[in-house]
Amino acid sequence: xxxxxxxxxxxxxxxxxxxxxxxxxxxxxxxxxxxxxxxxxxxxxxxxxxxxxxxxxxxxxxxxxxxxxxxxxxxxxxxxxxxxxxxxxxxxxxxxxxxx
Amino acid sequence: xxxxxxxxxxxxxxxxxxxxxxxxxxxxxxxxxxxxxxxxxxxxxxxxxxxxxxxxxxxxxxxxxxxxxxxxxxxxxxxxxxxxxxxxxxxxxxxxxxxxxxxxxxxxxxxxxxxxxxxxxxxxxxxxxxxxxxxxxxxxxxxxxxxxxxxxxxxxxxxxxxxxxxxxxxxxxxxxxxxxxxxxxxxxxxxxxxxxxxxxxxxxxxxxxxxxxxxxxxxxxxxxxxxxxxxxxxxxxxxxxxxxxxxxxxxxxxxxxxxxxxxxxxxxxxxxxxxxxxxxxxxxxxxxxxxxxxxxxxxxxxxxxxxxxxxxxxxxxxxxxxxxxxxxxxxxxxxxxxxxxxxxxxxxxxxxxxxxxxxxxxxxxxxxxxxxxxxxxxxxxxxxxxxxxxxxxxxxxxxxxxxxxxxxxxxxxxxxxxxxxxxxxxxxxxxxxxxxxxxxxxxxxxxxx
Numbered sequence: 001x002x003x004x005x006x007x008x009x010x011x012x013x014x015x016x017x018x019x020x021x022x023x024x025x026x027x028x029x030x031x032x033x034x035x036x037x038x039x040x041x042x043x044x045x046x047x048x049x050x051x052x053x054x055x056x057x058x059x060x061x062x063x064x065x066x067x068x069x070x071x072x073x074x075x076x077x078x079x080x081x082x083x084x085x086x087x088x089x090x091x092x093x094x095x096x097x098x099x100x
Numbered sequence: 101x102x103x104x105x106x107x108x109x110x111x112x113x114x115x116x117x118x119x120x121x122x123x124x125x126x127x128x129x130x131x132x133x134x135x136x137x138x139x140x141x142x143x144x145x146x147x148x149x150x151x152x153x154x155x156x157x158x159x160x161x162x163x164x165x166x167x168x169x170x171x172x173x174x175x176x177x178x179x180x181x182x183x184x185x186x187x188x189x190x191x192x193x194x195x196x197x198x199x200x201x202x203x204x205x206x207x208x209x210x211x212x213x214x215x216x217x218x219x220x221x222x223x224x225x226x227x228x229x230x231x232x233x234x235x236x237x238x239x240x241x242x243x244x245x246x247x248x249x250x251x252x253x254x255x256x257x258x259x260x261x262x263x264x265x266x267x268x269x270x271x272x273x274x275x276x277x278x279x280x281x282x283x284x285x286x287x288x289x290x291x292x293x294x295x296x297x298x299x300x301x302x303x304x305x306x307x308x309x310x311x312x313x314x315x316x317x318x319x320x321x322x323x324x325x326x327x328x329x330x331x332x333x334x335x336x337x338x339x340x341x342x343x344x345x346x347x348x349x350x351x352x353x354x355x356x357x358x359x360x361x362x363x364x365x366x367x368x369x370x371x372x373x374x375x376x377x378x379x380x381x382x383x384x385x386x387x388x389x390x391x392x393x394x395x396x397x398x399x400x401x402x403x404x405x406x407x408x409x410x411x412x413x414x415x416x417x418x419x420x421x422x423x424x425x426x427x428x429x430x431x432x433x434x435x436x437x438x439x440x441x442x443x444x445x446x447x448x449x450x451x452x453x454x455x456x457x458x459x460x461x462x463x464x465x466x467x468x469x470x471x472x473x474x475x476x477x478x479x480x481x482x483x484x485x486x487x488x489x490x491x492x493x494x495x496x497x498x499x500x501x502x503x504x505x506x507x508x509x510x511x512x513x514x515x516x517x518x519x520x521x522x523x524x525x526x527x528x529x530x531x532x533x534x535x536x537x538x539x540x541x542x543x544x545x546x547x548x549x
Contacts (some may be wrong), residue, residue, distance in 0.1 A: 017125040018118065051376040072115035074122060085163040088247040088271045 003090065004056035007099070008033065008063060009045045009081050014082040015067055015075065026066050032059040057096040064098035126280040133161050133284050135292060141295030147171060150299045151182025158268065159184040165246050166201060166269040171294065171300055172255075172262050178206055181296070182265075192245040196238050206230055206253065206267060213253070216246060217262055222253040223274050224517055230267075242321070246542070247271040252285070253543055255291035264296045301377040314394075317385070324381035327374045336372065338367040376510040380493070383517045390521060397471060397543070398423045398431035398464055404444050412452055418459030419448075430466055433543050435522055443515045443526075447475040447539045453529060454537070455479030470542040472525070482530035482537050490528055491516040521542070 008027075010088075012035075015023035028035045028047070032055065035045040048056050067075040078097050087095050136157055144150040151169040158167045170181035185193070193200055207213060213230055216222055227243050228236040230251055242248070244277050248269045256264035265290065270277075277285075341364040344352055352360065383390040405421040412419045423431060433440075451460045458478025465472050482490065494509040519526040524543040530536065 017129070018121045069115060071118035074109070074115065074119050078122060081276075084272050084276055084278070085270075 002051070002056070004048065004053070004060060005046060006086055007046040007060055008048075008098070009035060010082050010086065011060070011063060011067075011079045012045065014078055018075075018078065019071070023067075024071065029058065029061060030062045030066050035061060039076060055092070061098045064096070126283065128139065129280050130284050130287055133157070133209060134287060136161075137288055137291045137295070139290065144295075145299055145302050147181050147296065147299040147303050149182075150295060151180075152184070154295070154316075155182045155184035157289070159186065162268070162270070162284060164268050164270050165189050166267070168201070168267045169256075169296070170206065170265040170267070171296065172264050177208060178265055186246065188246045188447070189248075190244070192242045196241050196245075197234060201231075206265060216253055216255050216265065219255050219260075219262065221255070222251075224253075225249060225252050225273075227251060227269070242283050250274045254285075254289050256289065256296055258297045259294055263293065263300065266292055272307070320381050320384040323377055324385065326376045327381065330379070331371070331374050331532055334367055334371055336363060338371060341367060376514060379514045380510055381519075383514070388517075388521070390439065392434055392436060395433050395435045395437045395440060396431060397433050397435075397473070399442055400437065401444055401462065401464060401473065404441060404448060408445075408448055408452070408521055412460070415452070417452065417455060418548045419462070420459065421462045421464075423464040424466070430545075431464060431471055433522075433545060435543065440522065443518050443541065444473065444475075446511045446515050447473075447541070450476035450539070451475055451479065451537070458536075467532075467542065468544075469539065470544050473541045473543075474538060475540075476536065476538040478536045480537075481533045481535040483533050484526060487530070491526070515541075 011024050015026075024035055032049045032072060034049065036045055036047060048059050050056070052100060059099045064076055064079045067079065076098065083099055092100070116367075133372060137154065140150065140153045140157065144153055154169040158164060165186045166183070166189050166293045167185075168176035169181045171181055172178045180202055183200075185201060190200065207230065208217065210229060213222060222230075224230060227248060229241045230253070231239060246269075249272055251267065251349065252267045253268075253273070254305065255262045256266055268285070324464045326530045337383055341360050345357065345364060379388070401423075402421055409419055448460065448462070455477045456479070460478075461474075461476045463474045463476075465474075491512050516526050517523045519541055522543055524541060526539070526541045
């Protein structure tokens with residue numbers, strides 16, 4: 001699982017703790033992100049339509065914005081906090097702008 | 101215009117609801133972590149296992165780089181109980197220093213760390229301020245590779261004293277920790293302290309118990325050796341005094357005979373006491389040997405009663421023995437004849453000691469798959485408070501002193517051990533002080549050895 005997959009998954013799961021299944025419904029609306037209905041043996045929860053880092057960063061920005069549009073600034077803070085431990089391995093330029 | 105207002109209000113409501121739900125989510129996560137900690141602390145008693153499990157849980161839940169838990173005493177300093185590390189730390193520590201961080205010690209002599217002992221928490225961004233025995237350059241390389249930005253060390257306090265330390269290293273600044281992470285860390289400190297204290301106490305009790313068991317074994321061995329050493333000269337004293345009384349060395353004058361008789365009687369009593377001690381030693385060392393065979397219990401009891409009848413009658417006591425009629429062989433059991441005979445003799449001897457008037461009734465009957473021996477006397481009876489410890493070592497009736505009873509207090513204990521080895525039961529009944537006692541032994545008719 002790439003680091004961007006980890007970031008997207010972590011954000012959706014954390015939002016799920018706060019807003020419930022709505023977190024997955026909203027994630028499905030994000031362009032470039034495909035939410036996978038879990039089946040036995042599957043590891044990933046999400047797929048990106050393009051695997052380039054730049055496009056992946058944009059998808060994550062759109063995901064964060066999707067929650068922010070509905071629930072305001074607090075939801076963006078939640079997204080940032082929850083990926084704090086993961087983004088330390090990224091160069092500043094590799095971190096999606098919404099999470100910087 | 102109105103539509104915009106409604107949108108704005110509903111957006112505000114959604115935001116407020118989100119914030120409240122967020123708080124609830126934080127509480128849920130904290131409670132869930134605490135619940136897991138409680139479960140670990142309840143189900144784990146060994147301090148090292150406890151330290152390892154708690155470290156793993158914290159590392160996984162709070163996404164830390166390193167967690168370690170130490171016990172602490174002023175005499176021994178910190179002693180590592182358990183730790184957990186992220187794959188990145190494991191890799192970098194292994195390639196930079198070799199081994200893993202568990203080899204290294206928190207250095208309580210360092211200025212930055214000393215304040216832990218007065219109960220203060222340490223929040224440090226520099227690993228080199230904390231660890232001893234590690235090259236600073238190597239530590240900085242590890243710190244960079246794992247992005248360790250903060251190390252927190254908490255004293256685990258019980259009753260105002262430091263009993264342990266919790267060390268966590270993370271890849272974020274302390275100020276960047278989420279609300280959940282901060283609340284969790286603060287909440288878990290006391291839980292870990294209590295679990296650790298309980299676990300260390302258990303360990304100390306276990307060690308003390310093992311020492312006591314060893315001391316008890318040594319004592320038993322000593323008693324056994326001492327008793328063996330005493331028995332040989334006593335046998336000589338008893339044998340020669342008996343020969344003197346029988347005239348084997350020529351006639352003995354009346355006064356001398358009286359003295360020699362006392363020597364003989366006293367040595368006889370001492371032999372019985374030593375035999376009790378030896379039996380206890382054998383039972384406790386597990387070296388008591390049983391020689392199993394068929395025993396006619398009715399005949400054996402009748403013979404014992406016959407042997408003591410004269411003495412009892414001289415003391416003004418009646419003794420009666422009755423076996424309830426039963427087909428031939430009913431009272432035959434598989435037993436060690438010598439030891440079971442010792443049990444019966446002991447019960448009759450006790451009844452004799454504690455009965456000043458009246459008598460002793462002994463009956464034998466068959467009860468289901470067991471035969472039952474009942475020794476009932478009209479003696480001093482048994483105080484209900486004495487009853488529970490009657491068959492314990494060195495236990496004697498509260499009234500023993502009043503009627504000048506001499507004994508080691510081991511007879512009933514030995515009797516119970518012998519009966520237990522025969523898969524039987526022994527117990528006592530009494531309506532109280534002054535109302536006599538009944539001792540009952542039940543032995544299985546046949547048994548597989």
